[in-house]
Amino acid sequence: MAAITASREEKPEPTKQTPPPAPAVESAPKTITLRISRSNPSENSAAKFDEFQIPVQKWTTVLEAILHVKQNLDHSVAVRYSCRQASCGSCGMKINGRPRLACYTKVSELDSNVITVEPMSNFPIIRDLAVDFKQLFSTHKKMKPFIINEGSEVQPGAKEFIQTPNDLEKFLQFSYCIKCGLCNSACPTMATDKSFIGPQGLAQAYRYTADNRDEGKKGRLKIVDQSHGIWRCHFAGSCSNVCPKGVDPAMAIQLLRGYLLGFRK
Amino acid sequence: MAERVANREGIKGMANPTRYGLERVAYWLQRISGLGLLAYLIGHIYETSTILNGKIAWNNMLSLTETPGGHLVLVLVIGMCVFHTGNGIRLMISEGGKGVGKPGQPEYPYRASSLNSKQRLCIWVSIALAALAMMYGAGVLFGD
Numbered sequence: 479m480a481a482i483t484a485s486r487e488e489k490p491e492p493t494k495q496t497p498p499p500a501p502a503v504e505s506a507p508k509t510i511t512l513r514i515s516r517s518n519p520s521e522n523s524a525a526k527f528d529e530f531q532i533p534v535q536k537w538t539t540v541l542e543a544i545l546h547v548k549q550n551l552d553h554s555v556a557v558r559y560s561c562r563q564a565s566c567g568s569c570g571m572k573i574n575g576r577p578r579l580a581c582y583t584k585v586s587e588l589d590s591n592v593i594t595v596e597p598m599s600n601f602p603i604i605r606d607l608a609v610d611f612k613q614l615f616s617t618h619k620k621m622k623p624f625i626i627n628e629g630s631e632v633q634p635g636a637k638e639f640i641q642t643p644n645d646l647e648k649f650l651q652f653s654y655c656i657k658c659g660l661c662n663s664a665c666p667t668m669a670t671d672k673s674f675i676g677p678q679g680l681a682q683a684y685r686y687t688a689d690n691r692d693e694g695k696k697g698r699l700k701i702v703d704q705s706h707g708i709w710r711c712h713f714a715g716s717c718s719n720v721c722p723k724g725v726d727p728a729m730a731i732q733l734l735r736g737y738l739l740g741f742r743k
Numbered sequence: 744m745a746e747r748v749a750n751r752e753g754i755k756g757m758a759n760p761t762r763y764g765l766e767r768v769a770y771w772l773q774r775i776s777g778l779g780l781l782a783y784l785i786g787h788i789y790e791t792s793t794i795l796n797g798k799i800a801w802n803n804m805l806s807l808t809e810t811p812g813g814h815l816v817l818v819l820v821i822g823m824c825v826f827h828t829g830n831g832i833r834l835m836i837s838e839g840g841k842g843v844g845k846p847g848q849p850e851y852p853y854r855a856s857s858l859n860s861k862q863r864l865c866i867w868v869s870i871a872l873a874a875l876a877m878m879y880g881a882g883v884l885f886g887d
């Protein structure tokens with residue numbers, strides 16, 4: 479068997495001057511009070527808060543704190559989550575009064591020893607922290623969230639669409655929407671108008687309209703140009719203030735209006 | 744199917760100017776000042792229409808407005824007018840798609856470019872102009 483000889487020059491032995499490995503990050507565990515809103519509309523029970531004492535580290539997320547309750551203290555808490563990394567959009571809830579993703583919010587960044595979690599506003603409650611997304615999803619579908627282009631079918635002679643980086647930048651950030659609904663929950667119009675399309679849907683209407691492969695602009699503009707549509711936005715900016723993905727729905731809505739008002743082509 | 748609580752924030756949530764930064768405060772001020780100006784317009788039409796009932800009725804109405812309370816209302820109207828106009832011009836431009844930033848690759852920590860410093864400056868300038876106009880108005884109305 480041939481001996482494998484490694485060149486010693488490539489991997490020098492650590493000398494005495496090599497600094498010692500960094501000490502492990504120290505974080506004294508502390509205890510916080512987690513207040514969870516409990517309600518079950520199917521039983522017509524009034525909402526109440528259950529309080530739990532939870533040990534947390536510097537890196538503990540609000541979702542982990544809630545899961546600690548489920549694992550150790552009260553398994554009946556209803557909460558929706560999946561990816562735990564701000565990608566699936568399942569874990570939106572009101573945390574200390576503001577809509578946020580529970581998996582993307584560290585307890586330590588809230589600067590409070592009392593954390594209150596409630597279901598997101600403007601969404602029907604299923605139970606406890608889990609809310610119903612039916613309206614958001616059906617509105618999203620109504621925006622025709624796909625490329626409309628006769629020539630997009632794969633057929634003989636069809637070529638790929640060439641997009642420049644500039645073309646891509648026009649819609650890229652809006653395609654990062656994870657449908658978490660935080661924007662709809664923060665929107666002041668959504669608070670009172672149950673038929674409003676909402677920032678999530680309007681931003682998606684813009685995302686496809688601004689894509690130069692798409693030819694569905696006319697139809698989409700017609701869909702948003704209705705009485706509970708785009709004109710109900712007053713540019714309060716709260717949607718963009720809470721969006722965890724940098725989608726900036728408020729910008730998308732004003733740019734979409736630009737098309738309708740004839741300032742953009 | 745079980746009845747589900749709609750859980751909408753309602754007027755209380757809509758009219759809460761806290762939580763979402765300066766732009767939400769501006770939204771609230773625009774609404775309050777718009778409604779305030781509308782109320783003033785209606786009151787003003789009623790006030791000036793008393794002239795149809797003759798000189799005495801007109802003078803009675805005038806004496807009612809020339810009180811410290813009446814002057815305070817006018818100072819507020821001046822402030823509402825100036826803020827509503829200044830911020831209204833910002834909104835008309837922005838809601839046409841101008842000055843709300845350019846789409847691009849979002850970078851952590853994802854500051855929305857529609858909530859940019861120019862927008863904020865316009866809001867602060869509208870507030871400052873309203874405050875200055877109120878001070879000037881108060882000087883004229885309450886000054887000897």
Ligand code: HEM
Nearest residue numbers: 711712713773774777778780781784827828831832834835
């Ligand atoms: C130069 C004068 C004015 C300008 C530039 C202006 C501009 C605006 C704009 C752009 C809006 C819409 C804001 C939004 O999208 O939420 C608005 C709303 C409104 N304005 Fe004015 N306005 C002016 C004068 C007035 C006057 C004199 C009155 C009352 C008689 C008035 C009453 C209102 C009301 C009631 C609203 C609705 C508020 C809301 O829905 O939030 N405005 N104004």
Ligand code: SF4
Nearest residue numbers: 655656658659661721
């Ligand atoms: S626009 Fe932002 S806040 Fe709204 S659903 Fe999409 S990711 Fe969530």
Ligand code: FES
Nearest residue numbers: 561562567569581
């Ligand atoms: S669990 Fe997927 S976004 Fe939070």
